[in-house]
Amino acid sequence: DADVTQTPRNRITKTGKRIMLECSQTKGHDRMYWYRQDPGLGLRLIYYSFDVKDINKGEISDGYSVSRQAQAKFSLSLESAIPNQTALYFCATSDLQGTSGGKTQYFGPGTRLLVL
Amino acid sequence: QKEVEQNSGPLSVPEGAIASLNCTYSDRGSQSFFWYRQYSGKSPELIMFIYSNGDKEDGRFTAQLNKASQYVSLLIRDSQPSDSATYLCAVKRGGSEKLVFGKGTKLTVNP
Numbered sequence: 001d002a003d004v005t006q007t008p009r010n011r012i013t014k015t016g017k018r019i020m021l022e023c024s025q026t027k028g029h030d031r032m033y034w035y036r037q038d039p040g041l042g043l044r045l046i047y048y049s050f051d052v053k054d055i056n057k058g059e060i061s062d063g064y065s066v067s068r069q070a071q072a073k074f075s076l077s078l079e080s081a082i083p084n085q086t087a088l089y090f091c092a093t094s095d096l097q098g099t100s101g102g103k104t105q106y107f108g109p110g111t112r113l114l115v116l
Numbered sequence: 117q118k119e120v121e122q123n124s125g126p127l128s129v130p131e132g133a134i135a136s137l138n139c140t141y142s143d144r145g146s147q148s149f150f151w152y153r154q155y156s157g158k159s160p161e162l163i164m165f166i167y168s169n170g171d172k173e174d175g176r177f178t179a180q181l182n183k184a185s186q187y188v189s190l191l192i193r194d195s196q197p198s199d200s201a202t203y204l205c206a207v208k209r210g211g212s213e214k215l216v217f218g219k220g221t222k223l224t225v226n227p
Contacts (some may be wrong), residue, residue, distance in 0.1 A: 016201055031213060042219035043160070043204070048215070058214070094213075104150065107159040113172055 003027045004108035006091050011116045013081050021076045021111050023091030031094045032074040033105060034058075034066060036087040043090070049074055081115045088112050118149070119143060120189050120207050130226050135192040139205030142186065147210035149181055149188045154202045154220065163203075189190035195225040 004025045013019050023032065034046040037059075045058030047066040055066060063085060067075045078085055091108040122141045129135045137151075148167055152160035166179040166188065168171045178191040188207075192199055202220040209216075 040219065043216055043217040050215065104162055105163060107161070110159050 004091060004093055004106060005083075006089075006108040006111050008111060009109065010112045012116065014116050015082055017081050018081075019078050019081055019113075021089055021091075021110055021113070023074045023076070023080075025072050025091075025093045025108075027093055027095070027106065028071075029051075029095045030071060030094035032068065033092040034064075034074065034076045035090045035092065036060070037090060037110075038087050046076065078113075078115075081113075083115045086113060086115045119216045120205055120218040122203075122221045124219060125151045125222040126224050127221055128224045128226060129195050131195060131197060132175045133195050134224075135195045135199065135223055135225070136190070137190040137203050137205075137223065139188045139190075139207075139218055140186055141207045141216075142215075143206075143207065143209055144183075144186065144197065146183075146186075146207045148199050148208040150177070150206040150208070151177075151179060151188075152204040152206060152217075152222070153199075154204055156202075160204055192223075195223075197225050197227050200225050201225060 007022045033044045033048040037043050044060050046064050049055050049068045052068050065077045090113045092105040095106045117212050150165045151163045153163050164179045166181045169181050172179045176193045179194045180189045202222045203216040204220045206215040
């Protein structure tokens with residue numbers, strides 16, 4: 001089984017709808033991240049969480065919210081989706097105690113979102 | 117100036133050649149440097165990380181870091197068609213948990 005899973009893998013929604021993207025991990029990592037990737041713009045950080053009680057905004061948090069339901073689960077919500085939120089969304093995890101990679105981030109398979 | 121810059125490419129090399137991918141960064145407080153490979157439609161996967169000036173080798177891959185010049189590179193020896201992908205450079209400032217990514221360089225290895 002994959003260490004970091006994302007659901008759904010693909011989603012088409014309409015402008016104004018609320019949607020939730022979910023991320024689960026079995027790596028036992030304490031830190032989780034949400035990124036979006038757009039052609040020509042690279043990966044940009046939306047939110048990150050160091051533990052269940054710690055949520056931090058990234059560089060592009062407007063229009064998004066998150067919930068860290070448990071150490072292993074981190075959800076991203078679009079309260080009212082708009083077309084420019086069409087993108088590929090990645091969840092990532094890292095380990096506070098990890099010694100290799102300096103807290104290297106490991107990515108889930110991604111969710112492709114299309115907002116019409 | 118963008119925080120992490122990469123030549124978008126595409127970079128095209130013949131099979132068996134050395135591919136050289138370059139990355140510059142603007143934050144002198146950066147301490148950790150990562151190279152990720154991303155196949156089209158897939159998630160980024162870590163190839164290598166480097167902290168110290170100099171070279172770090174792992175199989176066919178060598179990462180090179182020069183903090184004075186704010187420059188990190190990735191060399192791929194004996195390039196294979198399966199190496200064709202986009203390579204992302206990422207940089208982390210000391211004390212920060214955020215990775216700042218470059219936009220990536222697309223590499224094509226021609227058989």
